[in-house]
Amino acid sequence: MNKKSILLSERNRNSVQKTGEYISSRVIVDKTTQCWNWVKSIGNDGYGKAKRKGKTIRAHRLSYTFYKGEIPEGMFVCHSCDNPKCVNPEHLWLGSHYENEIDKTRKGRRSPSPGVSHPHTLLKGEAHPKSKISDKMAEEIYILGLQGFNAKEIKLKLGLLICDSSIQRIISGKSWKHLQLDEKHGLPLPQNIRKINASAKLTAQSVIEIRASQHLSVKELSHKYGVSPANISCILKRKSWNHI
Known part of the structure; x- marks a missing residue:
């Protein structure tokens, strides 16, 4: 082996080592599911995002390529665990566009809109990686x-x-x-x-107080709560806030 071949071989080894370290430093292993959850950048679709050679690629595709080999053109890397953040190569498999769509439909993630050529993954509620509240909280x-x-x-x-x-x-x-x-x-x-919003001057509690303040005039209530006499009158007559 000549000097040039040895140098290229050494570079390849270093590149492989760096890619392996890059992946392992960005995952946390779920001991229950054995998913390797990507904990760095996550896209709006729920998939991990990785950067290699100046390009942004999906993390699970990088993992598949590193551990299992090249991805043939037109093939999709699918998840057996149905966890888009997972990059465990044992949970990844290759499928055609048709197989990928069948898998989405079976798992209830296919877009219901007719005529959509490339339905996207729909992660709803607390299942979405960027959700800050639970379904119960909503x-x-x-x-x-x-x-x-x-x-x-x-x-x-x-x-x-x-x-x-x-x-x-x-x-x-x-x-x-x-x-x-x-x-x-x-x-x-x-x-x-439906019209209740963050900019409303009155709250449910203040409406209750207004209706209980029979000793005050409409003008006095208007001044106290910072709304027009017409609004106070509507509240008292239950023409507005009638759900309280």
């Missing part, structure tokens, strides 16, 4: 919203670290739809509850 938010609490009150009451708009989307039914909370709690939502 339901609590929804119920409090129906009771008249606004986003700021709910965040304070439950000690949440998510933004007001995220809470409002749950209350209005625009997010966490898979929980079917409106059906579970016998709704649709009244329009006045």
Whole structure:
């Protein structure tokens, strides 16, 4: 073997070693499932993101290539564990586009929209790697919203670290739809509850106080709570906030 061949062989060994170290330093092994969970950068689709030679690639594809070999053109790297963050080569298998779609459908992850050529993985609720709350917490938010609490009150009451708009989307039914909370709690939502938001000047508690303050005039209540006399009048006559 000439000097050039020896040098190339040494470089290849170093490259292999670095790739192995790169993968192992970015995973935590789940002792129950044996999944190698990627703990560095995670994409919106739930898959780990790796960087090699200046390019961003999916971490499970890097792992498959490193431990099992090249991925033939047009083939997909699929998960037997159904965990997109997992890069354990023993949980990875090659499949065609058709096999990948069949696997998604069987596991309930295929997009239901007809005519979509490349349906994406749908990780819903607490199953999404970027979710900051649980399904149970989303339901609590929804119920409090129906009771008249606004986003700021709910965040304070439950000690949440998510933004007001995220809470409002749950209350209005625009997010966490898979929980079917409106059906579970016998709704649709009244329009006045849908309009409760973080910028509301009044809270459910202040509305209760207004209705209990019969010794104060409409003008005095208006000044005390910082809303117009017309709003106070509507509250007293139950033309607004009638869910309280």
